[in-house]
Amino acid sequence: xxxxxxxxxxxxxxxxxxxxxxxxxxxxxxxxxxxxxxxxxxxxxxxxxxxxxxxxxxxxxxxxxxxxxxxxxxxxxxxxxxxxxxxxxxxxxxxxxxxxxxxxxxxxxxxxxxxxxxxxxxxxxxxxxxxxxxxxxxxxxxxxxxxxxxxxxxxxxxxxxxxxxxxxxxxxxxxxxxxxxxxxxxxxxxxxxxxxxxxxxxxxxxxxxxxxxxxxxxxxxxxxxxxxxxxxxxxxxxxxxxxxxxxxxxxxxxxxxxxxxxxxxxxxxxxxxxxxxxxxxxxxxxxxxxxxxxxxxxxxxxxxxxxxxxxxxxxxxxxxxxxxxxxxxxxxxxxxxxxxxxxxxxxxxxxxxxxxxxxxxxxxxxxxxxxxxxxxxxxxxxxxxxxxxxxxxx
Numbered sequence: 001x002x003x004x005x006x007x008x009x010x011x012x013x014x015x016x017x018x019x020x021x022x023x024x025x026x027x028x029x030x031x032x033x034x035x036x037x038x039x040x041x042x043x044x045x046x047x048x049x050x051x052x053x054x055x056x057x058x059x060x061x062x063x064x065x066x067x068x069x070x071x072x073x074x075x076x077x078x079x080x081x082x083x084x085x086x087x088x089x090x091x092x093x094x095x096x097x098x099x100x101x102x103x104x105x106x107x108x109x110x111x112x113x114x115x116x117x118x119x120x121x122x123x124x125x126x127x128x129x130x131x132x133x134x135x136x137x138x139x140x141x142x143x144x145x146x147x148x149x150x151x152x153x154x155x156x157x158x159x160x161x162x163x164x165x166x167x168x169x170x171x172x173x174x175x176x177x178x179x180x181x182x183x184x185x186x187x188x189x190x191x192x193x194x195x196x197x198x199x200x201x202x203x204x205x206x207x208x209x210x211x212x213x214x215x216x217x218x219x220x221x222x223x224x225x226x227x228x229x230x231x232x233x234x235x236x237x238x239x240x241x242x243x244x245x246x247x248x249x250x251x252x253x254x255x256x257x258x259x260x261x262x263x264x265x266x267x268x269x270x271x272x273x274x275x276x277x278x279x280x281x282x283x284x285x286x287x288x289x290x291x292x293x294x295x296x297x298x299x300x301x302x303x304x305x306x307x308x309x310x311x312x313x314x315x316x317x318x319x320x321x322x323x324x325x326x327x328x329x330x331x332x333x334x335x336x337x338x339x340x341x342x343x344x345x346x347x348x349x350x351x352x353x354x355x356x357x358x359x360x361x362x363x364x365x366x367x368x369x370x371x372x373x374x375x376x377x378x379x380x381x382x383x384x385x386x387x388x389x390x391x392x393x394x
Contacts, residue, residue, distance in 0.1 A: 131155060132164040137172040145172055157358040173209055181205060217256040219392050222283045227361035229257045231316045234365035235373055235382050242370040246386040254393050283308030286315035312381055317341040320364055321372035328364030
């Protein structure tokens with residue numbers, strides 16, 4: 001959302017051309033064990049070279065004392081190790097990365113920075129990391145834009161890690177969390193202001209980016225939070241793979257998610273604009289909040305085809321298979337239908353529950369298969385929800 005700085009953008013492109021692979025060499029040279037060995041080499045060479053120069057100076061003094069007085073042995077500079085190593089990334093056809101398109105080079109560079117950030121966090125080499133990139137969607141295929149976005153969201157979920165992005169792309173911005181927006185714009189007096197992404201400024205953001213609702217939407221699916229969206233998309237995708245009659249919420253344009261507790265910009269747009277179009281609503285809330293019963297009752301009393309349910313289990317995370325959790329985030333946990341799954345995981349690793357929910361949504365739910373859903377959902381609740389949705393779309 002930051003105004004485009006053309007000068008900075010040119011500099012960024014220059015960096016991509018020159019440092020796609022040199023960054024890997026530079027990073028390797030900063031490793032403590034490698035740096036230590038290189039310093040030992042430098043010290044040994046310096047000692048030998050200076051000793052040789054001093055011997056030469058003493059010999060010269062015997063030949064010409066006046067000339068020797070003007071000369072002093074000095075080791076002027078340490079070697080530039082980075083210039084001694086060359087690393088190339090070639091595809092299977094032998095084409096070096098610096099000959100590939102700017103989108104490919106940018107994707108590789110972003111992958112490098114992310115892998116380094118993850119390594120430093122895992123190794124405890126940095127107490128905090130700020131990861132910033134300008135317009136990551138530039139020159140990227142929409143598929144890779146989605147991969148990058150998911151990658152950034154996973155990185156932002158790590159403790160002590162912050163991700164800062166700038167973008168002018170409506171499509172890319174549509175899937176970013178609303179509360180993470182910072183809207184930068186110029187006032188009539190020429191001063192720039194920065195506003196947080198709340199209800200009072202979202203309309204300005206929508207108008208500035210030109211984000212519009214999808215007119216193919218037939219049903220609004222209302223949930224509590226963003227992780228519920230990810231969970232339902234993954235669960236429906238798994239069941240759709242074995243039963244195509246069930247809608248796949250991950251890619252069905254006829255169903256729009258509305259995150260009532262905040263969420264993504266596209267969800268806010270759908271919520272704001274589509275409310276007036278009299279679309280039927282489906283409300284699916286976690287069963288751990290007593291007050292939701294009244295809300296669901298009110299939805300079911302409508303006469304417009306809307307309906308709502310509470311999960312019979314405590315919350316959406318209780319529909320996860322323990323194997324999916326192990327494969328997704330590396331935690332072994334046993335739980336029942338009414339157990340607080342994030343709290344059980346927190347007891348093992350100390351992550352806060354918000355981070356755990358995000359990790360489960362992005363890493364564990366994608367590991368769910370139709371067989372695992374069937375094993376965890378013996379009452380076929382999820383299949384029932386999707387079957388009712390399918391009838392609404394006919």
